[in-house]
Amino acid sequence: MWIRGDFGTARFSVEIADDEQERATGLMNRPSMATSAGMLFVYERPRSLSFWMRNTLIELDMLFVDETGVIRNIQERAQPLDETPIFGGDDLTHVLEINGGLARMLGIDVGDQLRHPSFAQADAAWPC
Numbered sequence: 001m002w003i004r005g006d007f008g009t010a011r012f013s014v015e016i017a018d019d020e021q022e023r024a025t026g027l028m029n030r031p032s033m034a035t036s037a038g039m040l041f042v043y044e045r046p047r048s049l050s051f052w053m054r055n056t057l058i059e060l061d062m063l064f065v066d067e068t069g070v071i072r073n074i075q076e077r078a079q080p081l082d083e084t085p086i087f088g089g090d091d092l093t094h095v096l097e098i099n100g101g102l103a104r105m106l107g108i109d110v111g112d113q114l115r116h117p118s119f120a121q122a123d124a125a126w127p128c
Contacts, residue, residue, distance in 0.1 A: 001040060001096075002115040003063075003071075004126060007107030011036065011107040012098060016118070018042040025098070032123075033099055042118045043128040049092045050085040051076050059100030064088030068125045069114040074103055094118065 001014045017023045017039055027039050038092045043049070046067050051059070057080050064073040075102040088095060096114065103109075113126040121127045 001038070002126075003108055003112055004110030005109055006047065007109075007112075010108070012038040012096070013037045014038045014116075016040055016042060017076050018118070024036075026051075027058065027060065029057065029063065033058055035099060035102070038096055038098040040095070040116065040118065043093050046091040046093050048090045049088040049095060050073075051078075051088065051095060052085055053080055053082045054120055056080055058081045060097045061100055061103040062086060062088065063091050063096040063098070063108065063114075065094040065096065065102065065114055065122065066091055067093040068123050069094075069116070069127050071108070071110050071112045071114070074110060076103060077101055085086070093114070114118070 003010045060078045062075040063071050075086045116125040
C-alpha cells in the first residue's frame, strides 16, 4: 500500500481488516509493530467512523480515508489503552493505522492519497 503527498511517497506493508471480527480485534494486544507496517480497515460503504484504543498497547496514528483514497482526517498519537472514542469523520471507507508519530515524521497530511486495490479503481484518486 502506498501514500503520496507533498512529502513524496511512502510504502507500508498492511494487514487488511475487512470483516467484523478482524475490525473488532484490530491491533489489540500487540506489543509492537514494524515501522513500515500498518493495518488497513476496509468498509464496504461510506459511513461515519469512530475508533478507540481498548486493549491496544502501542501508540498509533489513525488516517481516516474516503472512498477515493483521500485522507480526510488524521488522529496523531492515539494513546494506548484509552477508551475515549476518536471520531474520524463522515463518508469514510478506510482507516489506516500506523505507528504513532510516523505521519508527522514523514509529512503525511490531510488531502494526501492512498493507493491500494481495496479502493474502487474507477473512482480512486490514485488508481493501482
